[in-house]
Amino acid sequence: MAPVILVTFAGRQKRMEILTRYVHSAMDAGIIDEWHVWDFTRSQEDHEWVTREFGPVRFMGSDAPYQSKGSVAPNQPLRLSATITNDLHIAIIPNGGGDDYFELVVGGWNNSHSALRKLPRSGLTHFDRDGVPALWMRATPGILSPGTPNQIVLNVDAAGVPSLHVNNVAIGSWSELDISAGASIMVRGGWGASLELGNVRSRIQRFVGNPNEHMPYWQAYHFYASRLQAFSDSIFLKCDDDIVYMDLEKLSDFIEFRRTNPKYVIVSANVVNNGVCAHWQQLAGSIPEAVGHFERPPGGFGGSLWQSAARANELHDYFLQTNSKHLPLPSKVIEWQERQSINFIAWLGKDLVHMALPKGDDERALTVDLPDLLNRPTAIYSDFTVSHLSFGPQEQGLALDHLIGAYDELMRSSIAA
Structure with a gap:
């Protein structure tokens, strides 16, 4: 069966914590296979939360800052499989404090060339x-291969001396560095x-986009489109970080509809607000005129x-008061x-073959230009809310605390049920 991958552009902690519980529940039930969390955060506080909360880093844009990737110690090497064309940076931060690190x-x-600073x-x-x-530099022409994941081994010997191998080639060893404490x-x-x-095995993986881009989301589509062979058999879901209710009982039906109706470029859930x-x-x-005209x-x-x-507040309050937690459309599709x-x-x-978005x-x-180019419609699926x-x-003017509190209570009762 085709793997189901959920993609979320993260993330605002206060808004995303409810979604996180729904997704974990869907993964526990085997409905979603992988969750790819793209860090497009705008604040340092949210970035730190996403870094703590979600899985190991799998991808980093060219302008993304350093990300943690394990440790080394005497006779405990670090091994990386790194797909990169140039300028792989490895920061070695000695244990025991100190003001400096080695790059x-x-x-x-x-x-x-390769260098140590x-x-x-x-x-x-x-x-x-x-x-x-540079403390050290040498010519290393073509050391990184663009055609295969590069095998990187950073070793520390019993005396605390680090050395580096790339694709089974010895790059350097630096006796003046003491990494005996790891x-x-x-x-x-x-x-x-x-x-x-x-070699990122976690079902939840973190992707770090380039910071400070006004509309950064193309980076995610380009990542998947440029790896078509790896992802062509998958089914992709994409949701905002502030999805605060998900009908988990109908999620599988939505995925099955998506799988069996290839004529649609994208299929949308039935979304409140x-x-x-x-x-x-x-x-x-499904929405009375008394709630407002839409x-x-x-x-x-x-x-x-x-x-x-004000209209969003009224609509959310109406939905929260419904017993069914479902606002049907005139037809199933x-x-x-x-x-x-x-x-x-x-x-x-x-369809990733068409989705290397600019x-x-x-x-x-996704909803206008691509459907027009392909002469294929989009759809809204009524039964998944x-x-x-x-x-x-x-x-x-959004009643943020009130709504998050109400949706948090709904989430806890929905998952418990």
């Missing part, structure tokens, strides 16, 4: 190396080279719900030809 650059200078620990947080002399290891790419780490879904929910009589958003984008915290919000969607791995608006690309907390314009 190995493998395949720097356009994959022509000594830096203050503040150097772990930035890329500026101007004026920093060291923590961090890694990153750099200078245009992203880094993918192999989504302008297009709210329009169809009201047409079906018009068809022009071209599927924006609209009065998207703009209004709504075929759709316009834009829609991609709060919770699914696509087939074989930088920019991934929502428009999720609730999406908020859009950006709704933030001012």
Whole structure:
């Protein structure tokens, strides 16, 4: 059976903790096989939470900062499988405190040289190396292969002397370094080279995107599209980090519908607080006029719900008070030809051949431009309900604490049941 991979662009801790419980429950039930959490956080506090909460790092953009990757000690080497074209950076941070660390650059200078530097620990947080002399450097032409994962072994002998092998080639050994007490290891790419780490077995994996990009999500689609052979048999789910309700009993049905209906480019869940879904929910009589009028958003984008915290509050409160926790659409499947919000969607791995999205608006690309190019519609699946907390314009005036508290209570009762 095709593996099911959930992709989430993370992450705001206060909003994402509820989703985390639902996903863990779905994974425990065998409905979801892997969770890929992409760190597109905007605050250091959220970045630290994502780093602590989610699995080992698998991928880092070329501008991503150092990430922890194990340790070394005498006769306890570190082994890495690293897919990277140039500029693999390895930080060796000796145990026992101290103000400095050592930085190995493998395949720097356009994959022509490797070097060792000594830096203050503040150097772990930035890329500026101007004026920093190398303790050691040698020519290593073509040391990193672009055609296969590079096998990296950092060893420390009984005397505390580190040495490095890359693809079974001895790169260097540094007797002036004393790592007899062991060291923590961090890694990153750099200078245009992203880094993918192999041998990551965890079902929850962390992907660190390049920071400070306005619309960074193309990085995730490009990652999967450029690894089509590995992912073409998978089924992908993508959800926002602020999905605060998920009907776990219907999730398998949604996945099966996605698997057996390949004509749709993407399939959306039936989303609470989504302008297009709210329009169809009201047409079906699932949302009374007393809750508000939910018009068809022009071209599927924006609209009065998207703009209004008050309307979002009213809709969430209405949904929370329903017994069924389901707002049916007029039919089981709504075929759709316009834009829609991609709060919770699914696509087939074989369609990744079309999904190396350019930088920019991934929502428009997936729901307007790509369906038009392929002459294939999108769809909304009525029987699987999720609730999406908020859009950006709704933030001012959203009853955040009230809603998170209510959805947290619903989650606990839903999972316990």
